[in-house]
Amino acid sequence: MAHSAPLIIRLVASSVRTARRAGDIIRNVMAQGDLRIVEKGKNDYQTEADRSAQQCIIKSLERQFPSITIIGEEEQSSCDVPHEWIVTESEPDILSLDCPEELQNIRDEEVVVWVDPLDGTSEFTQGLVDHVTVLIGIAVGDRSVAGIIHQPYYKNEKGANSQGRTLWGIRGIGVGGFEAQVPPSGQRIIVTTRSHRTPEVHDAVEALQPAKVMYVGGAGHKVILLLEGKAHAYVFPSTGCKRWDTCAPEAVLAAAGGKLTDVNGHEYSYCKDTPYMNSSGVLATGAGQDHEWYIRKIPGAVRDKFV
Numbered sequence: 001m002a003h004s005a006p007l008i009i010r011l012v013a014s015s016v017r018t019a020r021r022a023g024d025i026i027r028n029v030m031a032q033g034d035l036r037i038v039e040k041g042k043n044d045y046q047t048e049a050d051r052s053a054q055q056c057i058i059k060s061l062e063r064q065f066p067s068i069t070i071i072g073e074e075e076q077s078s079c080d081v082p083h084e085w086i087v088t089e090s091e092p093d094i095l096s097l098d099c100p101e102e103l104q105n106i107r108d109e110e111v112v113v114w115v116d117p118l119d120g121t122s123e124f125t126q127g128l129v130d131h132v133t134v135l136i137g138i139a140v141g142d143r144s145v146a147g148i149i150h151q152p153y154y155k156n157e158k159g160a161n162s163q164g165r166t167l168w169g170i171r172g173i174g175v176g177g178f179e180a181q182v183p184p185s186g187q188r189i190i191v192t193t194r195s196h197r198t199p200e201v202h203d204a205v206e207a208l209q210p211a212k213v214m215y216v217g218g219a220g221h222k223v224i225l226l227l228e229g230k231a232h233a234y235v236f237p238s239t240g241c242k243r244w245d246t247c248a249p250e251a252v253l254a255a256a257g258g259k260l261t262d263v264n265g266h267e268y269s270y271c272k273d274t275p276y277m278n279s280s281g282v283l284a285t286g287a288g289q290d291h292e293w294y295i296r297k298i299p300g301a302v303r304d305k306f307v
Contacts, residue, residue, distance in 0.1 A: 005095050005148055006099040006104045007111065008099065008145065009066075009095060009108055009170075010090065011111065011138055011146070012091075012094055012146050012168060013066050013094035014061065014090045014091075014093045014146045015113075015136045015138070016094060016205065017090060018056065018061060019087050019134045019149075019150035019166055020150060020166055021060070021163060021173055022050075022053040022056050022117055022150065022152075023163075023189045024152075025047040025049065025052050026132065026134070026172060027116045027152050029047065030049065030124070030129065033050055033297050034301070035047040040268065041176065042066040047058070047118070047121060047125060048234065049117075049124065050073070050121055051074055051158050053118055054074045054115060054117035055073070056081065056086070056264065057115050057117055058115065060086050061086040061089065061113060062170050067108035067110070068108050069111065069272045070110045070112075070277075071112065071113070071114050071115065071243070072114075072115040072116075072229060073116050073242070074117065076226075076238055077241035085277075089168075089247050094176070096167070097139070097170075099224045100171075101169075101205060102172065103140070103145065103171075103172065104188035104296075111138065111139070112138075112139045112271060113137065113138055114139065114244040114247035115136055115137075115244055116134070116220070116244040116248075117134060118134040119218045119220045119221070119245060120133060120218030120221060121134045121284070122195055122217060123217035124220065125134055129153040130151075130155070130216065131152060131217040131218045131221045132151070132153060132154065133218055133220030133221055134150040135149060135219075135220050135244060135248040136148040137244065137247025137250070137251060138248075138251065139222045139247055139271070142267075142271050142292035143267075144254075145171050145245065145273045146171070146251050146255075147249060148166065148252075149166070149167045149223070149224065149249060150164055150165070150168075151166075151224070152164045160277070161231045165178070167227065168291060169252030169254070169256060170251070171255055171307045173257075175227075180227050180256040181227070181230075182287055182288050183229045183231060183289075184229070184287050187209060187212070187266065188211055189211060189213075189216040189230065189231040189232050190233055191213075191216060191222045191225050191230075191234045192205055192215060193215065193217050194217045194242060195217060196236075200237045201236065201238055202303050203207075203301075204235050204237045204299065205235055205300055207297050207299050207302075208298075209246050210280070214231055219234075219244075219245040220248070220249055220251055220281070221251035222249075223252065223253050223284055224261070226253060226284060226285070227253065227258070229286065231286065232285065232286055233285045233286070233294050234282065234283070234284040234285075235263075235282075235304070236263075236281055236282040237263045237281040237305070239278070239279050239281070239282055241277075241282050242277055243270055243275075243277075243278065246268065246282060247259060247270050247282065252272055253286075257286075257287035257288070259289075260284040262278065262281055262282065262283065263280060263281040263283050263298055263306050264307060265292065266280065279306070283295065
């Protein structure tokens, strides 16, 4: 079954298992109590969990898919990876999915995987672990086509801790690991950055006249709030996000009926030679939302700064 499935299906099935293993590593590092924090820049941190989770993801996917391109947030390491970190299994339910015709004959050389091993590191170092996600985004050419978002510290409806939750989406197929919800009508709830607030962020959010604003960490976490119907839009006119922050969330959101672009409505390229910085900000909307309405409502003076 595994070898007969199309490349995209096999890659998603493997990435789901790999993201879960990365989540195990993140929880283990936190439990040991020594995060070994490195400050890469203002409000930009790296921990042992970031480094180890990335090694797990990249080495696992390289072993199974040696010809694809993988780009991770953290610098590559030449250190040996413990055998127990390497994932070779695949998610059987995903392997059995029917693949859309346009994705059936993708070649390895066309695929770029964007990895954020621990999205929400600043919040992780502060103990706000519910903001943390593992992101594995899969692009074909310029376009994000599939994504995996793993929550290592997900709590179920009863508030009990679990071994995490893994959400995935493939354009043309749908989503798994959760049930997408539509946000409430009659009010507008906006989610935006917790740690990178700027005058442009303030002006854009205020122009939307929200009934409520949620300030949270992590691009993955923000998009999950859209997927769960807890917010209508994610608004971030700033340069703080990078391709590994948005590749996976964009694909999952699109598969659920939402949309993610820059603040002027243009889609980002995810080819291997593209710049890493999302220099034109991020605007994401949940299912059923008029994405163009949000673009028009953001002040032109704000959007003009990100052309």
